[in-house]
Amino acid sequence: MNTPIKSSDDNLFLPNSCDVYTVFLGILVTELLAFVFVLVPLTDWDYTKIVTDLAMVSLFMQWVTLGSMGLLCLIRRWLSHNNNMAAFISYLLILMMTWLITEIAWQLNLSSSNHYLLFLGRNLGISAIISAIALRYFYVQFQWKKETDANANSRAQALQARIRPHFLFNSMNTIASLIRFQPEKAEYVVEEFAELFRASLTDTKTFVTFKKELTLCQQYLDIEALRLAERLQLVWKVDNIPEDALIPLFSLQPLLENAIYHGIQPLEEGGTVTICGLFDGKQIQLIVENPLAASLSPHQGNRIAQKNIQQRLLVFYGNQAKLSVQRKTDTYRVIMSLPYKNEYDENSYRR
CATH class of the missing domain: 3.30.565.10 (Histidine kinase-like ATPase, C-terminal domain)
Known part of the structure; x- marks a missing residue:
């Protein structure tokens, strides 16, 4: 039996959001971002307020992250044919999930803002920027891995030819x-x-x-x-x-x-x-x-x-x-x- 070197047959640049390890990393990174969003605007170290704000921000961001990863997991097989289309659909899905969670938070009166449009615009803006950076990072990493695999295969071919x-x-x-x-x-x-x-x-x-x-x-x-x-x-x-x-x-x-x-x-x-x-x-x-x-x-x-x-x-x-x-x-x-x-x-x- 011959088995090729494991080089992923999945040409999609997005990480596999169906994988437990990927989900864990997503939760961890999201929680770190939640800490940043809570700590940056602080002028008064009221620990009760910090804990309350962190809990609310974490809850909101984790739902956006997990919801987006769940949707991307469900449609992953249909995204693998075209990376440009995958990037567009992924970006759109993340923004839609952000809007949906924002709507739910507003209906449950979980927002400290009194203006719905301001609350929605802020959330969509932050989500748009972070999502664009993340998708760009995944794409660059994907291209780098493809180039590394190609170089490794060429090197293996040359080495075996000499043996x-x-x-x-x-x-x-x-x-x-x-x-x-x-x-x-x-x-x-x-x-x-x-x-x-x-x-x-x-x-x-x-x-x-x-x-x-x-x-x-x-x-x-x-x-x-x-x-x-x-x-x-x-x-x-x-x-x-x-x-x-x-x-x-x-x-x-x-x-x-x-x-x-x-x-x-x-x-x-x-x-x-x-x-x-x-x-x-x-x-x-x-x-x-x-x-x-x-x-x-x-x-x-x-x-x-x-x-x-x-x-x-x-x-x-x-x-x-x-x-x-x-x-x-x-x-x-x-x-x-x-x-x-x-x-x-x-x-x-x-x-």
Whole structure:
């Protein structure tokens, strides 16, 4: 299963007023504005009057906010096709809700003003200014997020393009060496190679399940096993990693490729690559360890590939994921840490 990076398919610039978190922020910001409106005109610190005024202003403003957010939640699906129309309708709805709450407050004699038109005009004026500022802020934030997502996707594409070629060239060399003397094995390698090549051309904005990533890794390792034979030994300790965990496509395979290319291949006797997985319910750790010849200096390509993977993790997860290296005299260990998420998280979490 392939799952795109979560970039909202909702093209509406307005925040989702059906979301509990958004409603909470709306209530909080409204209450802060109510404090400002009550405290600014004060000349006499009569605490009884302050509390009374704050209660009335808060009640009025919260009803406007909650009423407007409720209406926008109800019609949200019809607003997502055109942001200009959405801005106009949203602005109009907020003003209409302000007028409605003003009318109710006047009928209940909750206003300290003796003039209805003055009371209505003041409320509509304040609502018009604050609403215009808020809508403008949401639109600018929406445009900034779109530009950030576009840059992140371009960056991910460039980084993955730099990771692809190594195993493709090695696979072609293996096929060339088998095709005359072992045609059946050569055919098998071609089939495995085709699967890997198809996966490498997949959209870079893609998560795959851990099970799928392991399948790709095994296909790559099958090809390398034909090339290195008994020189390559593998130890897997990943049974505790949930198979439905979503990770970026080709995040583990390049680490195995580095372990073989920089660890096993230079050693005449070969060695063992150990793949270990740790999971605490929230965080996944994937550890790849390989032997290292004492006289062998780290290859420049090893650092480049690891830097690319680290940058891809940054694109996918931000600061929630990291790649670290532990190098000793005869061993080389790479630790990739990333947050656990599954298909349910991807389909339900929309912020």
